[in-house]
Amino acid sequence: MLKIIKGSDVRHLDSLHIQRKGISSLLLMENAALGFAEWFNSQSYLGNERVAVFCGAGNNGGDGFAIARLLSKLGWKVTLFTCFEPGTLLSPDAKSNFDLVPSAVRLQSWKEFNPSSFDVLIDAYLGVGLKGELRKEAKDIIQAINSFQGQVLSVDVPSGLPSDSNCSWECVRASHTLTFAFPKLALLFPENAQFTGELVVIDIGIEDSELMEIDSDYFFLQKKDVPNYHRKFNRFAHKGDFGKILLVAGSKGKMGAAYLSAKSALRTGSGLVTCLIPESERFIIQSSLPETMVVFEDQVDYSKFDAIGVGPGLGIDSVEVLEKVLDNYSSPMVLDADALTILSKHKNLIKKVPKGSILTPHLSEFERLFGKTDSHLERLKIAKEFCLHYSLNVLIKGANSVICLVDGRQIFNSSGSRFMATAGSGDVLTGMLTSFLGQGYSPEQALICGVFQHGLAGEIAGKEKLRSTIASDILEAIPETFKQLSIS
Ligand SMILES: NC(=O)C1=CN([C@@H]2O[C@H](COP(=O)(O)OP(=O)(O)OC[C@H]3O[C@@H](n4cnc5c(N)ncnc54)[C@H](O)[C@@H]3O)[C@@H](O)[C@H]2O)[C@H](O)CC1
Numbered sequence: 001m002l003k004i005i006k007g008s009d010v011r012h013l014d015s016l017h018i019q020r021k022g023i024s025s026l027l028l029m030e031n032a033a034l035g036f037a038e039w040f041n042s043q044s045y046l047g048n049e050r051v052a053v054f055c056g057a058g059n060n061g062g063d064g065f066a067i068a069r070l071l072s073k074l075g076w077k078v079t080l081f082t083c084f085e086p087g088t089l090l091s092p093d094a095k096s097n098f099d100l101v102p103s104a105v106r107l108q109s110w111k112e113f114n115p116s117s118f119d120v121l122i123d124a125y126l127g128v129g130l131k132g133e134l135r136k137e138a139k140d141i142i143q144a145i146n147s148f149q150g151q152v153l154s155v156d157v158p159s160g161l162p163s164d165s166n167c168s169w170e171c172v173r174a175s176h177t178l179t180f181a182f183p184k185l186a187l188l189f190p191e192n193a194q195f196t197g198e199l200v201v202i203d204i205g206i207e208d209s210e211l212m213e214i215d216s217d218y219f220f221l222q223k224k225d226v227p228n229y230h231r232k233f234n235r236f237a238h239k240g241d242f243g244k245i246l247l248v249a250g251s252k253g254k255m256g257a258a259y260l261s262a263k264s265a266l267r268t269g270s271g272l273v274t275c276l277i278p279e280s281e282r283f284i285i286q287s288s289l290p291e292t293m294v295v296f297e298d299q300v301d302y303s304k305f306d307a308i309g310v311g312p313g314l315g316i317d318s319v320e321v322l323e324k325v326l327d328n329y330s331s332p333m334v335l336d337a338d339a340l341t342i343l344s345k346h347k348n349l350i351k352k353v354p355k356g357s358i359l360t361p362h363l364s365e366f367e368r369l370f371g372k373t374d375s376h377l378e379r380l381k382i383a384k385e386f387c388l389h390y391s392l393n394v395l396i397k398g399a400n401s402v403i404c405l406v407d408g409r410q411i412f413n414s415s416g417s418r419f420m421a422t423a424g425s426g427d428v429l430t431g432m433l434t435s436f437l438g439q440g441y442s443p444e445q446a447l448i449c450g451v452f453q454h455g456l457a458g459e460i461a462g463k464e465k466l467r468s469t470i471a472s473d474i475l476e477a478i479p480e481t482f483k484q485l486s487i488s
Protein backbone atom coordinates (compact mmCIF):
# COMPACT_ATOMS: atom_id res chain seq x y z
CA MET A 1 0.00 0.00 0.00
CA LEU A 2 1.29 3.47 -0.82
CA LYS A 3 2.29 5.58 2.14
CA ILE A 4 1.34 9.23 2.07
CA ILE A 5 4.30 11.21 3.33
CA LYS A 6 4.64 14.93 3.99
CA GLY A 7 5.51 17.22 1.10
CA SER A 8 8.53 18.36 3.10
CA ASP A 9 9.79 14.74 3.12
CA VAL A 10 9.69 14.42 -0.68
CA ARG A 11 13.29 15.66 -1.03
CA HIS A 12 14.40 12.99 1.44
CA LEU A 13 12.45 10.34 -0.48
CA ASP A 14 14.07 11.47 -3.74
CA SER A 15 17.56 11.19 -2.32
CA LEU A 16 16.78 7.75 -0.84
CA HIS A 17 15.54 6.57 -4.22
CA ILE A 18 18.40 8.13 -6.15
CA GLN A 19 20.94 6.45 -3.85
CA ARG A 20 19.21 3.04 -3.96
CA LYS A 21 18.76 2.95 -7.71
CA GLY A 22 21.99 4.72 -8.53
CA ILE A 23 20.19 7.18 -10.78
CA SER A 24 20.41 10.97 -11.04
CA SER A 25 17.72 13.35 -9.77
CA LEU A 26 17.44 14.53 -13.36
CA LEU A 27 16.40 11.04 -14.44
CA LEU A 28 13.77 10.99 -11.71
CA MET A 29 12.40 14.26 -13.09
CA GLU A 30 12.47 12.74 -16.58
CA ASN A 31 10.45 9.74 -15.31
CA ALA A 32 7.91 12.13 -13.85
CA ALA A 33 7.64 14.06 -17.13
CA LEU A 34 7.44 10.83 -19.15
CA GLY A 35 4.63 9.57 -16.92
CA PHE A 36 2.75 12.83 -17.40
CA ALA A 37 3.28 12.86 -21.18
CA GLU A 38 2.15 9.23 -21.47
CA TRP A 39 -1.07 10.01 -19.57
CA PHE A 40 -1.60 13.14 -21.68
CA ASN A 41 -1.29 11.11 -24.87
CA SER A 42 -3.71 8.50 -23.61
CA GLN A 43 -6.48 11.11 -23.32
CA SER A 44 -8.79 11.60 -26.24
CA TYR A 45 -7.42 14.96 -27.33
CA LEU A 46 -7.76 15.58 -31.02
CA GLY A 47 -4.11 16.27 -31.72
CA ASN A 48 -4.47 19.88 -32.81
CA GLU A 49 -4.84 21.35 -29.34
CA ARG A 50 -2.69 24.31 -28.48
CA VAL A 51 -0.95 23.59 -25.19
CA ALA A 52 0.18 26.23 -22.68
CA VAL A 53 2.69 25.13 -20.02
CA PHE A 54 3.17 27.43 -17.01
CA CYS A 55 6.54 26.84 -15.34
CA GLY A 56 7.99 28.09 -12.05
CA ALA A 57 11.66 28.30 -11.10
CA GLY A 58 11.77 25.19 -8.88
CA ASN A 59 11.58 21.49 -9.69
CA ASN A 60 7.85 21.69 -10.39
CA GLY A 61 8.78 24.10 -13.18
CA GLY A 62 11.56 21.65 -14.12
CA ASP A 63 8.90 18.97 -14.64
CA GLY A 64 7.06 21.48 -16.81
CA PHE A 65 10.10 22.20 -19.03
CA ALA A 66 10.61 18.47 -19.55
CA ILE A 67 6.89 17.97 -20.26
CA ALA A 68 6.96 20.83 -22.80
CA ARG A 69 9.91 19.18 -24.56
CA LEU A 70 8.31 15.72 -24.62
CA LEU A 71 4.93 16.96 -25.84
CA SER A 72 6.55 19.11 -28.52
CA LYS A 73 8.55 16.07 -29.73
CA LEU A 74 5.28 14.15 -29.88
CA GLY A 75 3.90 16.80 -32.23
CA TRP A 76 1.86 19.02 -29.92
CA LYS A 77 1.92 22.79 -30.42
CA VAL A 78 3.43 23.97 -27.13
CA THR A 79 3.95 27.46 -25.67
CA LEU A 80 5.89 27.74 -22.45
CA PHE A 81 5.04 30.56 -20.04
CA THR A 82 7.78 31.43 -17.57
CA CYS A 83 6.51 32.42 -14.13
CA PHE A 84 9.71 34.10 -12.96
CA GLU A 85 11.64 37.27 -13.71
CA PRO A 86 14.48 37.10 -16.27
CA GLY A 87 17.73 36.31 -14.46
CA THR A 88 16.04 34.28 -11.69
CA LEU A 89 18.19 31.39 -10.52
CA LEU A 90 16.45 28.13 -11.44
CA SER A 91 16.88 24.93 -9.42
CA PRO A 92 19.71 22.85 -10.96
CA ASP A 93 17.41 20.22 -12.54
CA ALA A 94 14.99 22.89 -13.73
CA LYS A 95 17.93 24.70 -15.35
CA SER A 96 19.10 21.51 -17.12
CA ASN A 97 15.59 20.96 -18.51
CA PHE A 98 15.16 24.62 -19.41
CA ASP A 99 18.30 24.36 -21.54
CA LEU A 100 16.85 21.33 -23.32
CA VAL A 101 13.61 23.05 -24.39
CA PRO A 102 13.58 22.77 -28.20
CA SER A 103 13.14 25.80 -30.45
CA ALA A 104 9.73 24.48 -31.60
CA VAL A 105 8.41 25.48 -28.17
CA ARG A 106 7.50 29.17 -27.98
CA LEU A 107 8.75 30.95 -24.88
CA GLN A 108 6.77 33.78 -23.31
CA SER A 109 6.33 35.46 -19.95
CA TRP A 110 3.14 34.56 -18.08
CA LYS A 111 2.19 38.24 -18.42
CA GLU A 112 1.68 37.69 -22.18
CA PHE A 113 -0.77 34.82 -21.70
CA ASN A 114 -3.92 35.13 -23.76
CA PRO A 115 -6.35 32.43 -22.56
CA SER A 116 -8.32 32.33 -25.80
CA SER A 117 -5.24 31.17 -27.76
CA PHE A 118 -5.06 27.78 -26.02
CA ASP A 119 -7.04 24.59 -25.62
CA VAL A 120 -5.21 22.94 -22.70
CA LEU A 121 -3.14 24.42 -19.87
CA ILE A 122 -0.48 22.52 -17.92
CA ASP A 123 0.22 24.00 -14.51
CA ALA A 124 3.83 23.35 -13.47
CA TYR A 125 4.21 26.58 -11.55
CA LEU A 126 4.42 25.50 -7.88
CA GLY A 127 4.67 22.02 -6.37
CA VAL A 128 5.38 20.69 -2.92
CA GLY A 129 8.13 23.28 -2.42
CA LEU A 130 5.60 26.02 -1.57
CA LYS A 131 6.54 27.69 1.70
CA GLY A 132 4.38 29.89 3.90
CA GLU A 133 1.77 32.26 2.57
CA LEU A 134 1.44 32.79 -1.14
CA ARG A 135 3.38 35.83 -2.37
CA LYS A 136 1.60 38.65 -4.23
CA GLU A 137 2.92 37.79 -7.69
CA ALA A 138 2.00 34.15 -7.19
CA LYS A 139 -1.60 35.21 -6.58
CA ASP A 140 -1.60 37.11 -9.89
CA ILE A 141 -0.16 34.12 -11.76
CA ILE A 142 -2.75 31.79 -10.24
CA GLN A 143 -5.48 34.22 -11.20
CA ALA A 144 -4.16 34.24 -14.79
CA ILE A 145 -4.23 30.42 -14.85
CA ASN A 146 -7.75 30.38 -13.42
CA SER A 147 -8.95 32.81 -16.10
CA PHE A 148 -8.47 29.97 -18.58
CA GLN A 149 -11.73 28.23 -19.49
CA GLY A 150 -10.36 24.96 -20.92
CA GLN A 151 -8.87 21.93 -19.15
CA VAL A 152 -6.19 22.71 -16.57
CA LEU A 153 -3.84 19.83 -15.76
CA SER A 154 -1.84 20.43 -12.60
CA VAL A 155 1.56 18.82 -12.20
CA ASP A 156 1.96 17.15 -8.77
CA VAL A 157 -0.35 19.63 -6.95
CA PRO A 158 -2.56 22.52 -8.05
CA SER A 159 -0.21 25.50 -7.72
CA GLY A 160 -0.67 27.37 -4.47
CA LEU A 161 -2.10 24.42 -2.54
CA PRO A 162 0.11 23.41 0.40
CA SER A 163 0.76 19.68 0.16
CA ASP A 164 -0.50 18.72 3.62
CA SER A 165 -3.01 21.32 4.77
CA ASN A 166 -5.69 23.73 3.69
CA CYS A 167 -5.16 27.36 2.83
CA SER A 168 -7.10 30.59 2.95
CA TRP A 169 -6.15 31.75 -0.55
CA GLU A 170 -7.20 30.87 -4.07
CA CYS A 171 -5.23 28.04 -5.68
CA VAL A 172 -5.18 26.80 -9.25
CA ARG A 173 -8.51 25.12 -10.02
CA ALA A 174 -7.43 22.04 -11.93
CA SER A 175 -9.64 19.73 -13.94
CA HIS A 176 -7.05 17.00 -13.23
CA THR A 177 -4.11 16.77 -10.86
CA LEU A 178 -1.41 14.33 -11.88
CA THR A 179 0.51 13.68 -8.72
CA PHE A 180 3.84 11.85 -8.60
CA ALA A 181 4.62 8.67 -6.63
CA PHE A 182 1.87 9.10 -4.01
CA PRO A 183 -1.08 11.46 -3.53
CA LYS A 184 -0.20 14.46 -1.43
CA LEU A 185 -2.44 14.57 1.66
CA ALA A 186 -4.23 17.84 0.84
CA LEU A 187 -5.38 16.40 -2.49
CA LEU A 188 -7.57 13.96 -0.55
CA PHE A 189 -9.41 16.57 1.53
CA PRO A 190 -13.02 17.22 0.48
CA GLU A 191 -12.56 20.96 0.95
CA ASN A 192 -9.81 20.94 -1.71
CA ALA A 193 -11.78 19.00 -4.33
CA GLN A 194 -12.53 22.33 -6.02
CA PHE A 195 -8.77 22.73 -6.69
CA THR A 196 -7.70 19.12 -7.24
CA GLY A 197 -10.32 18.01 -9.77
CA GLU A 198 -9.81 14.37 -10.84
CA LEU A 199 -6.82 12.80 -9.14
CA VAL A 200 -4.35 10.64 -11.06
CA VAL A 201 -1.31 9.05 -9.39
CA ILE A 202 1.68 8.71 -11.71
CA ASP A 203 4.17 5.96 -10.96
CA ILE A 204 7.71 7.34 -11.29
CA GLY A 205 9.51 4.17 -10.21
CA ILE A 206 9.54 4.82 -6.44
CA GLU A 207 8.56 1.61 -4.67
CA ASP A 208 6.12 1.19 -1.77
CA SER A 209 9.01 -0.12 0.35
CA GLU A 210 10.96 3.12 -0.16
CA LEU A 211 7.98 5.18 1.00
CA MET A 212 7.65 2.84 4.00
CA GLU A 213 11.01 4.05 5.31
CA ILE A 214 9.59 7.50 5.93
CA ASP A 215 7.49 8.12 9.01
CA SER A 216 3.77 8.69 8.42
CA ASP A 217 0.45 7.23 9.58
CA TYR A 218 -1.35 7.95 6.29
CA PHE A 219 -1.80 5.41 3.50
CA PHE A 220 -3.51 5.22 0.09
CA LEU A 221 -5.47 2.09 -0.82
CA GLN A 222 -5.42 1.01 -4.47
CA LYS A 223 -6.92 -1.91 -6.37
CA LYS A 224 -3.67 -3.88 -6.47
CA ASP A 225 -3.51 -3.91 -2.66
CA VAL A 226 -6.91 -5.51 -2.06
CA PRO A 227 -6.55 -9.21 -3.08
CA ASN A 228 -3.89 -9.80 -0.40
CA TYR A 229 -6.36 -8.87 2.33
CA HIS A 230 -8.91 -11.50 1.26
CA ARG A 231 -9.31 -14.85 2.94
CA LYS A 232 -9.00 -17.80 0.61
CA PHE A 233 -11.61 -20.54 0.93
CA ASN A 234 -10.92 -24.06 -0.31
CA ARG A 235 -13.31 -26.33 -2.16
CA PHE A 236 -14.42 -28.03 1.05
CA ALA A 237 -15.84 -24.77 2.42
CA HIS A 238 -19.47 -24.97 3.53
CA LYS A 239 -21.97 -22.29 4.40
CA GLY A 240 -20.89 -22.29 8.03
CA ASP A 241 -17.43 -21.13 6.94
CA PHE A 242 -18.92 -18.07 5.32
CA GLY A 243 -20.39 -16.91 8.57
CA LYS A 244 -23.69 -16.38 10.31
CA ILE A 245 -24.43 -12.72 10.63
CA LEU A 246 -27.15 -10.66 12.26
CA LEU A 247 -28.34 -7.33 10.94
CA VAL A 248 -30.17 -5.22 13.46
CA ALA A 249 -31.81 -2.96 10.96
CA GLY A 250 -35.09 -1.56 9.73
CA SER A 251 -38.16 -0.16 11.41
CA LYS A 252 -41.65 0.77 10.30
CA GLY A 253 -41.26 2.74 7.05
CA LYS A 254 -37.52 2.05 6.86
CA MET A 255 -37.44 -1.64 5.97
CA GLY A 256 -35.65 -0.86 2.72
CA ALA A 257 -32.48 -0.26 4.72
CA ALA A 258 -32.68 -3.77 6.22
CA TYR A 259 -33.36 -5.25 2.79
CA LEU A 260 -30.39 -3.47 1.19
CA SER A 261 -27.87 -4.37 3.88
CA ALA A 262 -29.07 -8.00 4.03
CA LYS A 263 -28.94 -8.46 0.28
CA SER A 264 -25.56 -6.79 0.13
CA ALA A 265 -24.24 -9.17 2.82
CA LEU A 266 -25.51 -12.13 0.79
CA ARG A 267 -23.88 -10.81 -2.38
CA THR A 268 -20.65 -10.34 -0.43
CA GLY A 269 -20.68 -14.03 0.38
CA SER A 270 -22.33 -14.48 3.77
CA GLY A 271 -23.52 -18.03 4.39
CA LEU A 272 -26.46 -17.14 6.64
CA VAL A 273 -28.02 -13.74 7.09
CA THR A 274 -30.59 -13.03 9.78
CA CYS A 275 -32.38 -9.73 10.26
CA LEU A 276 -33.57 -8.57 13.64
CA ILE A 277 -36.65 -6.52 12.81
CA PRO A 278 -40.00 -5.52 14.35
CA GLU A 279 -42.36 -8.48 14.01
CA SER A 280 -44.99 -6.33 12.28
CA GLU A 281 -42.60 -5.75 9.34
CA ARG A 282 -41.62 -9.38 8.75
CA PHE A 283 -43.56 -9.86 5.51
CA ILE A 284 -41.50 -7.23 3.74
CA ILE A 285 -38.20 -9.02 4.22
CA GLN A 286 -39.58 -12.55 3.98
CA SER A 287 -41.23 -11.93 0.66
CA SER A 288 -38.59 -9.65 -0.91
CA LEU A 289 -35.51 -11.58 0.19
CA PRO A 290 -36.27 -15.29 0.74
CA GLU A 291 -32.56 -16.05 1.33
CA THR A 292 -32.64 -14.29 4.72
CA MET A 293 -34.17 -15.26 8.02
CA VAL A 294 -35.83 -12.92 10.47
CA VAL A 295 -35.89 -12.88 14.27
CA PHE A 296 -37.62 -10.63 16.73
CA GLU A 297 -36.27 -8.97 19.84
CA ASP A 298 -37.53 -11.40 22.47
CA GLN A 299 -36.15 -14.51 20.76
CA VAL A 300 -32.66 -13.62 19.67
CA ASP A 301 -29.48 -15.26 20.95
CA TYR A 302 -26.80 -12.73 19.96
CA SER A 303 -23.89 -14.93 20.91
CA LYS A 304 -24.51 -17.45 18.11
CA PHE A 305 -23.62 -14.92 15.40
CA ASP A 306 -20.15 -14.49 13.90
CA ALA A 307 -20.76 -10.78 13.35
CA ILE A 308 -23.43 -8.18 13.90
CA GLY A 309 -24.23 -4.99 11.99
CA VAL A 310 -26.47 -2.44 13.70
CA GLY A 311 -28.11 0.73 12.52
CA PRO A 312 -29.48 0.98 8.96
CA GLY A 313 -33.09 2.16 9.25
CA LEU A 314 -33.14 1.22 12.93
CA GLY A 315 -34.83 4.43 14.05
CA ILE A 316 -33.15 6.91 16.34
CA ASP A 317 -35.38 6.03 19.27
CA SER A 318 -34.23 2.41 19.38
CA VAL A 319 -31.85 3.06 22.27
CA GLU A 320 -32.85 -0.07 24.13
CA VAL A 321 -32.38 -2.25 21.08
CA LEU A 322 -28.83 -0.97 20.66
CA GLU A 323 -28.09 -1.28 24.36
CA LYS A 324 -29.27 -4.90 24.38
CA VAL A 325 -26.94 -5.74 21.48
CA LEU A 326 -24.02 -4.05 23.23
CA ASP A 327 -24.78 -5.87 26.50
CA ASN A 328 -24.99 -9.27 24.84
CA TYR A 329 -22.22 -9.31 22.27
CA SER A 330 -18.49 -8.95 22.74
CA SER A 331 -16.94 -9.46 19.27
CA PRO A 332 -16.31 -6.66 16.77
CA MET A 333 -19.50 -5.34 15.20
CA VAL A 334 -20.43 -2.67 12.66
CA LEU A 335 -22.32 0.43 13.85
CA ASP A 336 -23.87 2.66 11.24
CA ALA A 337 -26.57 5.24 10.60
CA ASP A 338 -29.18 5.43 13.40
CA ALA A 339 -26.91 3.44 15.74
CA LEU A 340 -24.38 6.26 15.42
CA THR A 341 -27.00 8.92 16.06
CA ILE A 342 -28.06 7.04 19.20
CA LEU A 343 -24.41 6.81 20.30
CA SER A 344 -23.98 10.54 19.80
CA LYS A 345 -26.95 11.21 22.07
CA HIS A 346 -26.00 8.55 24.63
CA LYS A 347 -22.22 8.86 24.84
CA ASN A 348 -22.18 6.54 27.87
CA LEU A 349 -22.87 3.66 25.46
CA ILE A 350 -19.58 4.17 23.59
CA LYS A 351 -17.57 2.36 26.25
CA LYS A 352 -19.84 -0.67 25.82
CA VAL A 353 -18.99 -1.03 22.11
CA PRO A 354 -16.78 -4.13 21.73
CA LYS A 355 -13.12 -3.37 21.00
CA GLY A 356 -12.23 -3.60 17.33
CA SER A 357 -15.74 -2.61 16.22
CA ILE A 358 -16.28 -0.42 13.18
CA LEU A 359 -18.16 2.89 13.25
CA THR A 360 -19.06 4.25 9.83
CA PRO A 361 -20.11 7.92 10.06
CA HIS A 362 -20.58 10.18 7.05
CA LEU A 363 -19.66 13.80 7.65
CA SER A 364 -22.87 14.86 9.43
CA GLU A 365 -22.86 11.72 11.59
CA PHE A 366 -19.21 12.42 12.36
CA GLU A 367 -20.04 15.92 13.56
CA ARG A 368 -22.98 14.62 15.56
CA LEU A 369 -20.60 12.25 17.31
CA PHE A 370 -17.57 14.48 17.71
CA GLY A 371 -18.80 18.06 17.35
CA LYS A 372 -18.41 20.67 14.60
CA THR A 373 -15.15 20.55 12.65
CA ASP A 374 -13.54 23.07 10.32
CA SER A 375 -11.29 20.88 8.23
CA HIS A 376 -10.51 17.33 7.27
CA LEU A 377 -7.20 17.60 9.07
CA GLU A 378 -9.08 18.30 12.28
CA ARG A 379 -11.41 15.35 11.62
CA LEU A 380 -8.46 13.03 11.06
CA LYS A 381 -6.91 14.13 14.34
CA ILE A 382 -10.14 13.68 16.32
CA ALA A 383 -10.75 10.26 14.76
CA LYS A 384 -7.22 9.11 15.50
CA GLU A 385 -7.45 10.08 19.18
CA PHE A 386 -10.84 8.38 19.45
CA CYS A 387 -9.63 5.16 17.78
CA LEU A 388 -6.56 4.96 20.01
CA HIS A 389 -8.53 5.76 23.16
CA TYR A 390 -11.41 3.31 22.64
CA SER A 391 -9.66 0.69 20.45
CA LEU A 392 -12.35 1.20 17.82
CA ASN A 393 -12.15 1.66 14.06
CA VAL A 394 -13.82 4.63 12.41
CA LEU A 395 -14.60 4.96 8.74
CA ILE A 396 -15.05 8.60 7.72
CA LYS A 397 -17.29 8.21 4.67
CA GLY A 398 -17.20 10.45 1.63
CA ALA A 399 -15.14 10.70 -1.55
CA ASN A 400 -11.83 9.08 -0.55
CA SER A 401 -13.36 7.57 2.61
CA VAL A 402 -10.76 7.29 5.37
CA ILE A 403 -10.33 4.02 7.28
CA CYS A 404 -9.10 5.05 10.74
CA LEU A 405 -7.67 2.00 12.48
CA VAL A 406 -7.31 1.22 16.18
CA ASP A 407 -3.54 1.68 16.04
CA GLY A 408 -3.68 5.20 14.57
CA ARG A 409 -3.07 4.35 10.91
CA GLN A 410 -5.40 6.15 8.50
CA ILE A 411 -6.02 4.72 5.05
CA PHE A 412 -7.56 6.77 2.23
CA ASN A 413 -9.64 4.80 -0.24
CA SER A 414 -9.16 5.41 -3.96
CA SER A 415 -12.28 3.78 -5.40
CA GLY A 416 -15.73 5.31 -5.75
CA SER A 417 -17.76 7.62 -7.88
CA ARG A 418 -19.88 10.69 -7.31
CA PHE A 419 -22.94 8.70 -8.40
CA MET A 420 -22.77 6.80 -5.08
CA ALA A 421 -24.28 9.73 -3.21
CA THR A 422 -27.67 8.06 -3.21
CA ALA A 423 -30.10 6.76 -0.56
CA GLY A 424 -29.14 3.35 0.78
CA SER A 425 -25.53 3.42 -0.42
CA GLY A 426 -24.33 3.29 3.21
CA ASP A 427 -26.69 0.38 4.01
CA VAL A 428 -25.01 -1.59 1.25
CA LEU A 429 -21.61 -0.87 2.81
CA THR A 430 -22.80 -2.00 6.27
CA GLY A 431 -23.93 -5.28 4.74
CA MET A 432 -20.55 -5.77 3.09
CA LEU A 433 -18.51 -4.96 6.20
CA THR A 434 -20.63 -7.19 8.45
CA SER A 435 -20.44 -9.95 5.88
CA PHE A 436 -16.63 -9.89 5.77
CA LEU A 437 -16.40 -9.81 9.59
CA GLY A 438 -18.70 -12.83 9.67
CA GLN A 439 -16.46 -14.63 7.19
CA GLY A 440 -13.61 -14.44 9.68
CA TYR A 441 -11.90 -11.32 8.34
CA SER A 442 -10.23 -9.07 10.92
CA PRO A 443 -11.80 -5.61 11.20
CA GLU A 444 -8.85 -4.22 9.22
CA GLN A 445 -9.30 -6.79 6.43
CA ALA A 446 -13.06 -6.27 6.41
CA LEU A 447 -12.61 -2.51 6.12
CA ILE A 448 -10.01 -2.67 3.38
CA CYS A 449 -11.95 -5.18 1.25
CA GLY A 450 -15.39 -3.77 2.06
CA VAL A 451 -14.63 -0.11 1.56
CA PHE A 452 -12.64 -0.63 -1.63
CA GLN A 453 -15.17 -3.01 -3.19
CA HIS A 454 -18.11 -0.84 -2.21
CA GLY A 455 -16.42 2.03 -4.09
CA LEU A 456 -15.57 -0.20 -7.01
CA ALA A 457 -19.17 -1.47 -7.18
CA GLY A 458 -20.25 2.17 -7.24
CA GLU A 459 -17.87 2.88 -10.12
CA ILE A 460 -19.17 -0.11 -12.07
CA ALA A 461 -22.81 0.82 -11.46
CA GLY A 462 -22.16 4.50 -12.13
CA LYS A 463 -20.51 3.84 -15.47
CA GLU A 464 -23.74 2.39 -16.77
CA LYS A 465 -26.38 4.24 -14.80
CA LEU A 466 -24.71 7.64 -14.32
CA ARG A 467 -26.83 9.84 -12.07
CA SER A 468 -29.63 7.27 -12.26
CA THR A 469 -27.56 4.95 -10.04
CA ILE A 470 -29.46 3.63 -7.01
CA ALA A 471 -28.23 1.55 -4.08
CA SER A 472 -29.61 -1.68 -5.60
CA ASP A 473 -27.39 -1.10 -8.64
CA ILE A 474 -24.38 -0.82 -6.35
CA LEU A 475 -25.11 -4.09 -4.60
CA GLU A 476 -25.82 -5.87 -7.88
CA ALA A 477 -22.33 -4.83 -9.00
CA ILE A 478 -20.66 -6.55 -6.02
CA PRO A 479 -20.14 -9.85 -7.94
CA GLU A 480 -18.27 -7.96 -10.67
CA THR A 481 -15.90 -6.50 -8.04
CA PHE A 482 -14.87 -10.02 -7.00
CA LYS A 483 -14.34 -10.84 -10.67
CA GLN A 484 -12.16 -7.80 -11.25
CA LEU A 485 -10.04 -8.67 -8.21
CA SER A 486 -9.86 -12.35 -9.23
CA ILE A 487 -11.32 -13.42 -5.87
CA SER A 488 -13.47 -16.53 -6.12
N1 LIG B 1 9.52 12.44 -5.93
C1 LIG B 1 8.83 13.37 -6.50
O1 LIG B 1 7.66 13.46 -6.21
C2 LIG B 1 9.48 14.28 -7.44
C3 LIG B 1 8.98 15.55 -7.59
N2 LIG B 1 9.51 16.47 -8.43
C4 LIG B 1 8.88 17.75 -8.56
O2 LIG B 1 9.51 18.66 -7.69
C5 LIG B 1 8.55 19.43 -7.04
C6 LIG B 1 9.12 20.06 -5.82
O3 LIG B 1 10.14 20.91 -6.26
P1 LIG B 1 10.87 22.02 -5.36
O4 LIG B 1 11.99 22.52 -6.15
O5 LIG B 1 11.15 21.45 -4.05
O6 LIG B 1 9.79 23.12 -5.16
P2 LIG B 1 8.67 23.77 -6.11
O7 LIG B 1 9.06 23.81 -7.51
O8 LIG B 1 7.39 23.11 -5.77
O9 LIG B 1 8.60 25.21 -5.50
C7 LIG B 1 9.74 26.05 -5.46
C8 LIG B 1 9.40 27.39 -6.05
O10 LIG B 1 8.30 27.93 -5.36
C9 LIG B 1 8.59 29.25 -4.95
N3 LIG B 1 7.83 29.50 -3.72
C10 LIG B 1 7.97 28.86 -2.55
N4 LIG B 1 7.10 29.35 -1.66
C11 LIG B 1 6.42 30.33 -2.27
C12 LIG B 1 5.38 31.21 -1.86
N5 LIG B 1 4.90 31.19 -0.62
N6 LIG B 1 4.87 32.08 -2.75
C13 LIG B 1 5.34 32.10 -4.01
N7 LIG B 1 6.32 31.31 -4.47
C14 LIG B 1 6.85 30.42 -3.61
C15 LIG B 1 10.07 29.27 -4.79
O11 LIG B 1 10.58 30.58 -4.90
C16 LIG B 1 10.53 28.38 -5.93
O12 LIG B 1 10.57 29.10 -7.13
C17 LIG B 1 7.43 18.49 -6.85
O13 LIG B 1 6.22 19.12 -6.56
C18 LIG B 1 7.43 17.78 -8.19
O14 LIG B 1 6.69 18.52 -9.13
C19 LIG B 1 10.70 16.11 -9.22
O15 LIG B 1 10.61 16.52 -10.50
C20 LIG B 1 10.91 14.60 -9.36
C21 LIG B 1 10.64 13.80 -8.18
Ligand SMILES: [K+]
Nearest residue numbers: 123126157159
Ligand atom coordinates in the same frame (compact mmCIF):
# COMPACT_ATOMS: atom_id res chain seq x y z
K1 LIG C 1 1.71 22.59 -10.00
